[in-house]
Amino acid sequence: MGGLNQYQYCPNPVEWVDPLGLAAKAGDCPKGIAKIYHYEPDEGNPYGHYSVEVINDSGNLHTHQVIIESDLSNTTIIDVAEFPPSNPTVKVVTIDIPNATKAMDFQTASIWKDLGPYSQKTNSCVDHVCAVLREGGLEVKDGALSQFKFLKKQGF
Numbered sequence: 248m249g250g251l252n253q254y255q256y257c258p259n260p261v262e263w264v265d266p267l268g269l270a271a272k273a274g275d276c277p278k279g280i281a282k283i284y285h286y287e288p289d290e291g292n293p294y295g296h297y298s299v300e301v302i303n304d305s306g307n308l309h310t311h312q313v314i315i316e317s318d319l320s321n322t323t324i325i326d327v328a329e330f331p332p333s334n335p336t337v338k339v340v341t342i343d344i345p346n347a348t349k350a351m352d353f354q355t356a357s358i359w360k361d362l363g364p365y366s367q368k369t370n371s372c373v374d375h376v377c378a379v380l381r382e383g384g385l386e387v388k389d390g391a392l393s394q395f396k397f398l399k400k401q402g403f
Contacts, residue, residue, distance in 0.1 A: 279303030279347025281383060283376055284311075285403055287334040294367075296332050297398075299376040301354060301383065303347035310354045312362065312375040319365040324357040324375060340401045342385070350383030367391070373398070 280302050288295040298311030309327040344350060357378075362370060368391040377387045377394045387397045 277303065277346040277348040279344050279350075279383075280341050281344045281347070281350065281380055281385075282309075283340045283342070283398070283401065283403070284309075284332075284336055285338045285340075286332045287337050289334060295337060296334060297372045297376045298327055298332060299354075299379045300327070301344065301347045301350045301379065303351070305348070306351070308351045308354045310358065310375070310379070312370075312372040314365045320363075322362045322365050322370060323359055324354070324362070326358060338403065340403065342380075342401060344380065345384030347383055350379050353382035354379055 282300040282302070284298045284300065286296040286298070296311065298309060300307055300309035310324050311327055311332060312322055312324055313330065315321050315323055357375070365371065373391070373394050377389075377397065380387050387394060
């Protein structure tokens with residue numbers, strides 16, 4: 248995970264002296280970060296694509312929603328490592344997330360799940376990103392406009 252240590256999200260105020268074994272250990276703390284990636288728009292998607300990577304002291308998971316039928320009749324969630332977005336990254340925003348463990352559990356449970364037809368307003372990559380953030384304890388309201396406002400507040 249490069250650069251993260253076991254104390255980054257769950258510090259022990261006396262980590263230099265720990266006679267009772269109170270220091271956080273990998274997996275003890277649910278806190279972490281979420282990185283939201285925005286990819287370059289193209290003729291098929293004028294708004295660009297979004298993915299979310301959740302990171303805590305026990306690991307990371309980077310997922311995005313993809314359309315798996317040419318007629319837009321089916322979408323699913325996949326790991327970016329397995330199927331990376333085809334367009335270059337335009338921007339990445341990092342935010343603290345109260346429960347990265349729960350967010351990653353949600354991501355894992357969503358992988359290859361049939362999500363039905365693509366809809367820009369109700370079943371899109373932005374919906375996936377915001378659902379992961381909600382599961383992780385952030386207050387992100389449902390609905391395309393609310394989600395757009397949340398992302399705009401984050402700097403997108």
